[in-house]
Amino acid sequence: MSANRPFVLTIAGLDPSGGAGILADIKTFEQHKVTGFGISTANTIQTENVFHEIQWTNSDFIIRSIETLFNSYKISSVKIGIVSSLNDLNQIISTIKNLSPTTKIIWDPVLKSTTKFEFMTIEDYSHLYKILSKIDLITPNYHEIEILFPGFISKMLCKEIKIPVNILLKGGHNETEIGTDRLFLKNEIYDLFPTEKECSEKHGSGCVLSSAIASNLAYNQTIKEACKNAKNYIEKYLSSTSTLIGYHYVQ
Numbered sequence: 001m002s003a004n005r006p007f008v009l010t011i012a013g014l015d016p017s018g019g020a021g022i023l024a025d026i027k028t029f030e031q032h033k034v035t036g037f038g039i040s041t042a043n044t045i046q047t048e049n050v051f052h053e054i055q056w057t058n059s060d061f062i063i064r065s066i067e068t069l070f071n072s073y074k075i076s077s078v079k080i081g082i083v084s085s086l087n088d089l090n091q092i093i094s095t096i097k098n099l100s101p102t103t104k105i106i107w108d109p110v111l112k113s114t115t116k117f118e119f120m121t122i123e124d125y126s127h128l129y130k131i132l133s134k135i136d137l138i139t140p141n142y143h144e145i146e147i148l149f150p151g152f153i154s155k156m157l158c159k160e161i162k163i164p165v166n167i168l169l170k171g172g173h174n175e176t177e178i179g180t181d182r183l184f185l186k187n188e189i190y191d192l193f194p195t196e197k198e199c200s201e202k203h204g205s206g207c208v209l210s211s212a213i214a215s216n217l218a219y220n221q222t223i224k225e226a227c228k229n230a231k232n233y234i235e236k237y238l239s240s241t242s243t244l245i246g247y248h249y250v251q
């Protein structure tokens with residue numbers, strides 16, 4: 001392993017198609033010249049078109065894996081994908097912060113698959129917001145933000161909501177401004193506009209974006225810089241093919 005490459009960890013599901021989850025994350029890590037590690041939160045049966053089945057990894061096994069890696073390596077940032085419950089998410093984040101308080105944590109809150117399979121339900125919002133306060137950035141889309149923060153869009157426009165975490169609101173489902181991402185920081189809202197590239201929908205694009213951000217943060221970029229550069233990367237990925245599986249080596 002190169003001494004010049006920071007270590008970045010993905011804790012997410014295993015998608016055998018490679019379009020999403022830890023396989024997509026590792027491909028993204030390699031393109032960003034970081035050394036990538038992966039811990040699987042679940043095995044899935046799926047293709048880029050259809051989600052069939054999931055088998056969750058035992059939470060104790062996940063925690064022991066995290067402890068082993070953090071006791072062996074200085075991990076700069078962590079991307080988290082699907083987890084089975086808020087309790088598991090909290091345990092994962094608390095373990096990371098106890099072992100390495102300076103490690104950056106990005107959560108891509110994949111709450112449902114595109115075929116409406118539900119990965120996580122949220123019942124205790126006070127518990128959720130306590131967890132979010134320990135995370136550096138979350139990357140929901142317009143459907144997910146309304147689950148995490150009911151009424152977010154209307155309340156945010158009126159500045160009536162206080163958020164406990166930095167948010168990159170992905171613009172793929174923004175009907176009025178397709179492709180415009182919105183970064184909500186503590187004292188600033190920053191728009192990331194799309195380029196003129198001809199992009200096609202991709203399976204797992206949210207995984208690629210969040211793991212690109214994690215890679216950039218590992219090189220000590222600010223959250224704004226990391227998100228801006230990750231958007232450039234994801235647009236190249238989205239424009240690499242016309243199919244649901246993209247190429248990670250793009251010119």
